[in-house]
Amino acid sequence: MTSTFTVIDPTTARPIREIARADEAQTDAAIARAVVAQRSWASLPPVARADALRAFARVVEAHAEELAQLEVRNSGHPIGSARWEASHVAQVLNFYAGAPERLSGQQIPVAGGMDVTFHEPYGVVGIIVPWNFPMTIASWGFAPALAAGNAVVLKPAELTPLTAIRLGELALEAGLADGLFTVITGSGSVVGQRFVSHPDVRKVVFTGSTSVGMDVAAGCARELKPVTLELGGKSANLVFADADLEKAAAAAPGAVFDNAGQDCCARSRILVERSAYDRFLELLEPAVRAWRVGDPADEGTDMGPLISASHRSTVAGFLDGTNVAFRGSAPASDDPMLGDGFWFPPTVVLAEPHDRIAREEVFGPVVAVLPFDDEADAIRLANDTAYGLAGSIWTENLGRAVRVSRGVKSGVLSVNSHSSVRYWTPFGGMKASGLGRELGPDAAEHFTETKNVFFATE
Ligand code: NAP
Ligand code: MG
Numbered sequence: 001m002t003s004t005f006t007v008i009d010p011t012t013a014r015p016i017r018e019i020a021r022a023d024e025a026q027t028d029a030a031i032a033r034a035v036v037a038q039r040s041w042a043s044l045p046p047v048a049r050a051d052a053l054r055a056f057a058r059v060v061e062a063h064a065e066e067l068a069q070l071e072v073r074n075s076g077h078p079i080g081s082a083r084w085e086a087s088h089v090a091q092v093l094n095f096y097a098g099a100p101e102r103l104s105g106q107q108i109p110v111a112g113g114m115d116v117t118f119h120e121p122y123g124v125v126g127i128i129v130p131w132n133f134p135m136t137i138a139s140w141g142f143a144p145a146l147a148a149g150n151a152v153v154l155k156p157a158e159l160t161p162l163t164a165i166r167l168g169e170l171a172l173e174a175g176l177a178d179g180l181f182t183v184i185t186g187s188g189s190v191v192g193q194r195f196v197s198h199p200d201v202r203k204v205v206f207t208g209s210t211s212v213g214m215d216v217a218a219g220c221a222r223e224l225k226p227v228t229l230e231l232g233g234k235s236a237n238l239v240f241a242d243a244d245l246e247k248a249a250a251a252a253p254g255a256v257f258d259n260a261g262q263d264c265c266a267r268s269r270i271l272v273e274r275s276a277y278d279r280f281l282e283l284l285e286p287a288v289r290a291w292r293v294g295d296p297a298d299e300g301t302d303m304g305p306l307i308s309a310s311h312r313s314t315v316a317g318f319l320d321g322t323n324v325a326f327r328g329s330a331p332a333s334d335d336p337m338l339g340d341g342f343w344f345p346p347t348v349v350l351a352e353p354h355d356r357i358a359r360e361e362v363f364g365p366v367v368a369v370l371p372f373d374d375e376a377d378a379i380r381l382a383n384d385t386a387y388g389l390a391g392s393i394w395t396e397n398l399g400r401a402v403r404v405s406r407g408v409k410s411g412v413l414s415v416n417s418h419s420s421v422r423y424w425t426p427f428g429g430m431k432a433s434g435l436g437r438e439l440g441p442d443a444a445e446h447f448t449e450t451k452n453v454f455f456a457t458e
Contacts, residue, residue: 005158010076010305011296013340019161022186027194030153033179034124035200038151041180042121046100052176053100053147057093059174060167064090067135067163074162075134076304076341077259078296089139089167092423092439099147099444113456119448121149122202122226126195128188128216129164130208131157131307132262132363137230138164140427140438141205142181148447152181153201155191157208159307188212196220203227203447207264210386210432217435228436228446230264230428232361233389236382237267237418238404240375241276243394247416249283252367253291253302255392255418257328257346260303261315261365264433265390265412265420269351269358271381274371281369284348285326291346293330295338305341306364312342315364322357323350325369353384361387375400379407388430390420411437 004018022030041049060067067089068082077085105117127141134156142152156164161183168183184191188208195201196219206216207230220227237255239248255267272280296304306312328346331338344365351358351368358368372378382391382404390412393404401415411429412420421427426440436446 007074007159007162008308009073010307011073011338011341013309013342016073017162019158019165019185022184022191024190024194027153027184027186027191028198030179030182030184031124031194031198031200034151034153034182037177037179038121038123038149040177041146041151042149046103049100049147049149050097052174053093053097053143056171056174056176057090057097059170060093061087061090063166063170067166070162070166071135072296072304074160075131075307076296078301078304079299080301081259082296085133085136086163088136088423092136092139092143095423096143096147096444099144100149103148103444103448105450110454112458113454115452115454118451118453119148119445120451121448123150124201125150125152125203125205125447126198126201127152127154127205128192128195128208129154129156131159132259132264134160135163135167136421137207138167140423140443144438144443145203145205145447146181148444150203150447151179153195154181154183155188155195156183156185158185158187161185192216193219196225197223199223201225205438206230213434228428228438229434230438231389231432231434232363232387233264233266233429233433234269234359234361234385234387235265235267235390235392235410236385236408237270237392238372238378238382238394238408239270239272239276239280240378240393240395240397240400241273242396242400243276244396244416245276245280245283248394249280250287251418252284253287253328253346256367257288257291257303257365260306260344262307262363264429266363267390267392267418268362268367270367270369271372271378272369273378274373277371281325284369288326288328288346288348291328293328293343293345295331303346303365305343307342309342311364312344315344315362315366318357318360318362318364318366319347319349322355324348325350353381359385375404379404382408382410386432389433390414390429392418
């Protein structure tokens with residue numbers, strides 16, 4: 001008998017569906033089908049692969065509302081965000097549909113003949129994704145990997161497999177060959193580990209926690225298998241006294257409470273120049289209280305529930321012994337519609353640099369506010385973390401914006417804004433936040449190995 005797991009709606013705590021848990025033999029069978037499908041796919045003319053990805057993009061776009069509604073139920077994402085995520089998947093596919101015809105090699109001058117390079121696909125790529133942005137993060141791996149001529153096996157997180165499963169069905173509907181893009185549901189320790197250990201999976205893309213990511217990287221090292229890691233973060237939102245403080249305060253809740261703080265790029269530390277500290281907190285409080293927490297199916301909602309009961313206890317545990325300045329709202333436990341959901345109110349904590357809340361990733365709607373003295377102190381504090389994923393710098397001084405953005409050791413920074421993700425610009429972290437980059441103009445090439453061939457003419 002096949003074992004299953006239950007997918008839960010985090011807004012109501014009610015079960016949605018039973019999903020099969022693949023074992024190692026089923027994972028191996030899917031990888032074997034991927035090996036076969038990849039050979040035909042890689043031998044197609046570039047334009048045929050481009051057309052196939054455009055067809056996949058069109059089918060996803062046609063099902064964007066269905067995918068969005070599925071994400072609202074499975075992940076509790078507000079419907080507005082979920083619609084953005086579904087369209088984003090189609091856009092990522094369209095963008096990398098332009099790659100097959102642009103993966104040009106080089107011609108290098110060598111005496112006595114001709115030297116050329118080829119971008120060869122790895123073969124089968126294994127992609128392991130977390131539960132916080134199930135379909136977007138999956139697409140950052142599968143779209144460029146397929147474009148470069150690879151087959152893909154994808155393992156969604158057990159908490160949130162529904163949109164990934166649907167994307168696998170839509171790929172077949174769009175005409176992708178069976179086995180070329182296979183979604184395998186199951187546990188990380190079985191399916192995910194098999195991607196790491198199986199000799200026919202030639203590259204692994206992992207997004208998730210730093211601790212599991214280190215294990216995945218160690219396993220890949222034993223197989224001499226390249227690995228891309230997108231891990232945790234403790235990103236800083238640096239607010240200088242010369243910033244437009246109204247604008248910075250109004251934008252700060254979105255930068256950390258979006259997706260209930262379950263975002264690797266969450267600006268979960270707000271570092272404020274001491275002379276503007278009191279004024280900034282005065283402006284921040286109404287912005288946090290106005291953050292609308294509630295039914296994710298409602299168009300006016302800014303933030304839904306946390307993903308699970310156990311994650312809610314973890315987040316709550318981070319508040320032990322902290323100095324809470326103020327909190328926003330959340331549905332109450334006696335609310336007949338939403339009472340059982342995994343709610344957590346947006347919370348603002350005043351902290352010191354050595355406090356746990358200022359150092360560890362909470363992955364929930366909690367932000368630590370700390371003062372700094374000057375520009376050098378701001379950069380030092382921003383870098384006083386094991387992580388280095390994202391960050392924001394609020395200042396009206398251009399020279400300072402340049403100096404601080406060069407000084408902060410993070411992969412993705414934003415000045416006078418909190419944006420992190422555009423599919424056509426590179427994304428990824430430094431230090432404990434990861435290895436390698438996704439998205440941007442070069443992502444398809446990252447799913448290839450360079451082959452050099454010399455043709456003697458004499
Ligand atoms: P996680 O526990 O590391 O899980 C991530 C994925 O890895 C899931 O699919 C999980 O499967 C699988 N997995 C678990 N153990 C595994 C193993 N031994 N071998 C192979 N795969 C394994 O992370 P999470 O709790 O889902 O996500 C939260 C973390 O992800 C946070 O730290 C966050 O910062 C990070 N994150 C980073 C980014 C980024 O782009 N940098 C984006 C999103 C999230 P199961 O479903 O079976 O657990
Ligand atoms: Mg986990």
